[in-house]
Amino acid sequence: MADPILKNKIERAETIAVLGHIHPDGDCVGSALALKSYVTDCWPEKDVRVFLEPASDRFGFLRGYGEIIHEPDPEFRADLAVSLDTAGIDRLGDFRGIFENASETFLIDHHRTNTGFADTNVIRGTASSACEVLSGFFEEDRISRDTAACLYTGIVTDTGVFKYEMTSKETMRIAGILMEKGIPFGEIIDKAFYMKTRKQQLIMGRALEKSVLDCGGQYIWSVITMEDKAEYDVDYRDMDGIAEQMRLTEGVDCAVLISESEPGKYRLSFRSVKKTDVSLIARGFGGGGHIRAAGCNLAGNIDEIVRKVRAEVAAQLGEGQEAGC
Numbered sequence: 001m002a003d004p005i006l007k008n009k010i011e012r013a014e015t016i017a018v019l020g021h022i023h024p025d026g027d028c029v030g031s032a033l034a035l036k037s038y039v040t041d042c043w044p045e046k047d048v049r050v051f052l053e054p055a056s057d058r059f060g061f062l063r064g065y066g067e068i069i070h071e072p073d074p075e076f077r078a079d080l081a082v083s084l085d086t087a088g089i090d091r092l093g094d095f096r097g098i099f100e101n102a103s104e105t106f107l108i109d110h111h112r113t114n115t116g117f118a119d120t121n122v123i124r125g126t127a128s129s130a131c132e133v134l135s136g137f138f139e140e141d142r143i144s145r146d147t148a149a150c151l152y153t154g155i156v157t158d159t160g161v162f163k164y165e166m167t168s169k170e171t172m173r174i175a176g177i178l179m180e181k182g183i184p185f186g187e188i189i190d191k192a193f194y195m196k197t198r199k200q201q202l203i204m205g206r207a208l209e210k211s212v213l214d215c216g217g218q219y220i221w222s223v224i225t226m227e228d229k230a231e232y233d234v235d236y237r238d239m240d241g242i243a244e245q246m247r248l249t250e251g252v253d254c255a256v257l258i259s260e261s262e263p264g265k266y267r268l269s270f271r272s273v274k275k276t277d278v279s280l281i282a283r284g285f286g287g288g289g290h291i292r293a294a295g296c297n298l299a300g301n302i303d304e305i306v307r308k309v310r311a312e313v314a315a316q317l318g319e320g321q322e323a324g325c
């Protein structure tokens with residue numbers, strides 16, 4: 001049985017604003033469009049609008065993607081504003097005013113750090129994604145194929161295709177229900193997660209070709225220069241997934257991609273498998289992140305940066321000469 005709390009609020013509202021976080025990802029776009037799609041199917045008379053910053057084109061196949069509003073509308077007074085996948089009110093960016101002007105506010109999220117900034121707050125810190133939480137408010141037989149595709153996209157992106165730790169039996173149960181709606185699940189996984197443009201593939205090839213295996217094969221690093229990026233006409237957004245691919249080299253425990261953002265300035269992206277806590281290393285250099293994925297920015301001589309980072313990684317791999325560090 002679906003929880004009726006959201007349904008009751010929607011039925012009382014004529015105008016509904018759906019909001020998410022800045023730099024919207026697949027879970028943010030997926031949950032926002034899923035809510036709009038569900039409301040449109042069940043209550044076609046409602047005025048429901050999704051407000052988000054521009055997102056990646058890879059989500060362009062989702063119903064309602066082309067109707068997302070990117071500019072805040074100061075005239076719009078929603079009876080109900082729903083915030084999805086957003087941990088704090090600041091993260092609503094330019095759309096915060098729409099949320100604050102609404103008669104009633106509701107939020108659905110899965111970030112444990114959520115500050116609970118709405119009138120009604122549903123925060124499930126153990127859920128894989130906002131889409132997983134949101135699906136609990138939908139009646140199963142009223143979820144259309146279009147709505148299912150939106151929800152599935154969010155779950156796929158936030159779980160790294162059912163791989164990350166928060167993926168649970170419940171995640172898989174919901175994914176199963178969505179699959180039964182007839183969605184092209186393989187195609188959605190490719191589009192939402194694995195698909196790359198030609199130039200993204202080529203810059204990854206360049207990074208892999210230039211990579212150096214170190215510390216007895218446990219550490220891999222690579223440097224992408226401004227010249228490399230210019231050659232393929234790419235920017236930092238095209239570099240997603242490269243450090244992750246390096247991490248998947250057999251025997252490797254820590255991967256670092258160092259990409260030059262401006263002359264002499266570098267963005268470092270760390271990934272680890274088991275032993276290395278890359279959040280510690282990134283934090284030591286003024287950045288942050290998680291134990292298995294982190295990042296920081298460094299400026300200076302590239303040989304010096306490579307040496308400093310290697311020293312930190314080698315210290316953690318901890319086997320000294322034995323490991324060839």
Ligand SMILES: [Mn+2]
Binds near residue numbers: 129158
């Ligand atoms: Mn999320």
